[in-house]
Amino acid sequence: MKAMDERPVQVGSARSARFKKHHAEDLAGRSYTFICVALLIVIIISIIYFVASKGLATFFRDGVSLGDFLFGTTWDPEGNQGEPMYGVLPFIFGSFATSLLAALIASPLSICASLFMTEIVPGWGKKLLQPVIELLAGIPSVVYGFIGLTVVVPFMRNVFPGQGIGIAAGALVLSVMILPTITSVASDALSSLPRGLKESSFALGATRWQTISRVILPTVLPSILTGVVLGMARAFGEALAVQMVIGNAPHIPRSLFESASTLTSVITLDMGNTVMGSTHSNALWSMALALMFMTFIFVLIVRLLERRHRI
Template sequence: MEQPAVKGQKVAFVKPHVREEWIGRIYTTLCILFLIVTIVAIVYFVASKGLSTFFKNGVNIGDLLTGLKWNPEGEPPLFGALPFIFGSFSTSLLAALIAAPLGCCAAIFMTQIMPGVGRKYLQPVIELLAGIPSVVYGFVGLSVIVPMLRAIFPGQGIGIMAGSLVLAVMILPTITTIATDALAALPSGLKEGSFALGATRWQTIYRIVIPTTLPALLTGVVLGMSRAFGEALAVQMVIGNAPHIPRSLFESTSTLTSAITLSMGNTITGSAHNNALWSLALILLTMTFIFVFIVRVLERRNHR
């Protein structure tokens, strides 16, 4: 039912669907503005804190990025974050190398080989892994993976390999889900045309399906690496948290997230040590932006 609205001396009628449309637009605009303000505030807060290390405390950015010694409370204080950067990149890359083939093969199985069984049973199990808390992964890694590595390889079992195996399981649902969606969205005409030309199922998969969906598959891998790069608790429990560059995959090391979570609560706000930890957080934020940029580039290639 139309409701009258007075405009000066004239009486107009505002249709209900027009009013609802304006309410929807205003609500959507407010939500978008809230998201923009939140993102800008987070970036500004982390950047202002992280850059204080260089402008307020006089730490050289080259020393922070390439230094090998981390002792902010020493005399003189040392702010070498290269071991943490190396630990984050090595565990994330190795986890992606382990999880990417497993995730892509699982997606191919669920969409190309046995779509009925795969979508009904396997996909819910893989998606269930995404809901498990990271502390549970850490306990499983500490109770199963670390003793297994200790029994097979030299060392205590904790180190880059243990952290990478835990992260590989954690990012597996992300890679598998994105790969499954990409493969399921592939036009059926491509596969039918390949079959019509006499290609087998496996020839169709590795010559048609995988090359066509490769940008989307790489997008899932990059998003998985982004998740692994920012993970803290599970890696912290199995990596050893030693601030040095290891000589093998079975030696202890540390990551950016581990260094921040272990030390942030024991520092004074505004101190050089606290500002240095914010600089590590700024490095994490910068790497997240780089991962997002790579994902956007891959998405554009996929749309082409």
Template sequence: MNNIQKKLVKPSAATHQDRRGRLISFICVSFIMILTVAIIGFIAIHGLATFTDNHISVWDFLTKSDWNPGQMGPNGKPEVGALAMIVASFAVTLLAALFATPFAVAVAVYMTELAPKKGARMLQPVIELLVGIPSVVYGFVGLVVIVPAIRTVFGGTGFGVLAGSIVLFVMILPTITSLTIDSLKQVPGYYRNASLALGATRWQTIYKVILRAALPGIMTAVVFGMARAFGEALAVQMVIGNAAIVPTSLTSPTSTLTSQLTSQMGDTIMGTLPNNALWSLALVLLLMSVIFNVLVKLIGRRGELK
């Protein structure tokens, strides 16, 4: 009996594998959490140095548009105003989302409701191709095609918010489209059947039932697309003009947070005010990423289909 009891108490090989799997998963999760906290802490420490070490006002940083951290302004203080980059970042992001959302919803409706098999066969490769194109290619196409076209039609240099918005529109279109397709597919089939049984037409069912039921998922897709547009750097830098001034029109050159970072980070010395100011821009980007993630969570919780 003692031998039998020992065999029953002794863990099996499957139990050992389960424990090893749990330990490996715990180590991986812990590493990711530590890495995330380290990145946030590193950016926060360097980003806040502008205000703690160099005594720059947070209010002036967010509300003034004069950007020249390497020189003193007329008031004897460094010109560290990020308003121009913040306004430009929101402008190109909102315009890109405004352009992309109708196209994304139309493509998603066609692929899921009007011609599911034919639409997927025709459009899925196109969406996958757009996702796989590098950012520098989008920027180069925008530089040689979109910028000259805007210059011809509207005048000016062609660089500006409009060019950046068009480039970002193409870049975030696959993201919004893919997530919208998933949202439409999650709408229960009995919603469609009930609507058609009550005498609604196909378009009435799509517009008044399916799209409304999938609206939280569509909004989540738009927020994800905006998050990608807000953080895009290289493609926007190539077509926006890189002038740290508040845009007065869609065709006036300006600069976003990301384009300012990529164009100036290599020309500054670690620990100096110009370098700390750029880290402050990175901190603003990080905070915006957190806000976008919180919005996604809130929309997802309110829009769960029961």
């Protein structure tokens, strides 16, 4: 009887010890997660505050007009032609032009690649293309820029009018850089489709291409657009590769084959030639603030597309 009385006590104490251990592990995991999330929020808020405080100083402290800054076409921070001018419209135009053109070039290629891997030949097609896509995603941007400078620019110079550098060359380089992003998002969307959706289309007598064009692509269109927006955000923030092939001319080009410049390339070129706290330096921070604002816009568009996809 004594041994039988001791056994429930031992089992109860063991359960209590395991419960305490699991509770301690759960508490430690929650605490660690909370600390990481809080640190991440603090870092994001600090970056936004720092960039905003520096960027807004151009308008509130240095007296530069916001309208002249956003819509001015003359960038002359040294005042070589009179008083300094800080018009960034040519750089905004260059950023949007290269990003949009790169998305237009990369989107059809990415959609076709994802359809090839998931719908046409999902077996060996994915084994062949997946490593290539991953390789493209892992190449440094300076390598893309160097290849663009030695391959794309001479090709553009021999085929089209101009010196080869310009919006078109920058867009071609960016299209290859953002192709893995769009392809990965589109492939994941196509892979997650219910199998019954395609089988129902086949059962109604539709061919493979009719199923792809009229059933599959309309269904995953919001996800594909999400990938395109993410690719544009990647292209919009790229600096080094674009800087090497776009020509870095501070004016609005009249054709795709003329030299231009982007917000990121100007920041990269001028950041080492300014004094911290000067109007020129603050103007560069204002461009960084504009880039960050556009990133928020891209994220908002992605969230809206995801919500539409869920609905």
